[in-house]
Amino acid sequence: MKIAIVGSGVSGLVAAHRLHPKHEITVFEADSRIGGHVSTVDVEPTPGSRYSIDTGFIVYNERTYPHFVQLLDELGVETQATEMSFGISCDRTGLEWASRGLNAVFAQRSNLLRPSFLRMIRDVLRFNREARSLIETGEDQGGSVDEKVSLGDYLCGAGYSAAFLDHYVVPMGAAIWSADPAAFLRFPAASFVRFFENHGLLEANPKLQWRVVRGGSQRYVDALIRPFEDRIRTGAPVRAIRRQRRFVEIVSPAGTERFDRVVLAVHSDQALRLLADPSGYERTLLRSIPYQQNEVILHTDASLLPRSPRAWASWNYRIPKSRDGRALVTYDMNRLQGIHAPVQFLVTLNGGDRIDPRRVIRRFHYTHPVFDAEAMGAQRKRSAISGPNRTHYCGAYWGFGFHEDGVRSALAACDEIEGLPTSGGQA
């Protein structure tokens, strides 16, 4: 078959990897580079010293990324263990703490005497103990868990403290999903707990080992595309997709070309814009999983980190004085990628106006999917639009928004094309 793949992020590339050379594939990529959210930047702080810093996809683990791990094994890409610690600093209250042991939890010794902080710790332990019941009850009784209950309703109904919400749940959630903190409590409670359970976040000492690709994530992309690089067109934005009875027309700067199938490996909103003739179902489902813009800055300005170095972590979440609808997170790339450099490489999500412009290396704009009960309901109906009409959908937005979700949904799209039974591509 002649198959067009639109988008060269992890989803599009995994689909290409699986379909080539059995099928005649063409990958269309709007950008001038391949990889989408895999974006490794080479920096030379001093002549002769070179560091490859990840500004998009960084970490994965062996438990919840099985398909991605299999891909890395197949490619023979080298990886290394990393530390996934989490820290918070609050500009409103001056609170700072991190998850790297007791010395970091009580980075500010005054926290030992702060009642709201001690209540928060008690609530974390209670949540770790009790939250599982939310997903176990429904499953044990053979019924489905109510996915419509929001995290906010669940936590407030169960009497959790404001400090637990403001200084633990919301920062963790907003950081993990790069989400608007003010809206995060709309996230479905059961999905949140399931994610925390799967990622060892309900354990005081999580045994989950996180990893990074040695030398930067671009290394795995380079290995992945080697066999079909000549089938990828960069700087080739698809402008429209017209489905006909016997073929699909792809309109790009090269003109109008015919294919047997199209794999849409772009974001939900981008996919919908490309369709000349979306069905009602396509409109409804794709609109139910919107994306939100975030700015990402690679820099070396350590003032974005907590004041106390004891509270520094791999992920540093900052709560600003005034709400601005965006998560403000700084990733310590030296710690995450095991880089020993004379400068501290940091990647900050949003908050560009806080960073000393002289210390900015590069700025990017990315978008992230926004999840609520409606979005997760739409994910369960994926098979209604993926497969019919010579059209297949994949992308991280079909799961929790992470790399494994991109891989899994791409494999599901390929199963559809090859007529194999599929899990539906959901996380």
Ligand SMILES: Cc1cc2nc3c(=O)[nH]c(=O)nc-3n(C[C@H](O)[C@H](O)[C@H](O)COP(=O)(O)OP(=O)(O)OC[C@H]3O[C@@H](n4cnc5c(N)ncnc54)[C@H](O)[C@@H]3O)c2cc1C
């Ligand atoms: C800063 C950041 C950090 C992240 N860190 C992690 C992490 O550590 N671990 C993790 O698991 N996940 C992480 N993620 C989540 C990440 O989004 C997913 O893991 C995954 O990479 C998304 O892949 P995708 O294929 O769905 O989309 P993308 O990678 O966004 O790929 C979509 C591609 O489609 C192209 N495109 C769009 N429109 C067109 C068009 N009209 N024609 C042709 N091409 C088009 C785009 O240019 C892009 O290349 C991170 C995301 C960001 C932004």
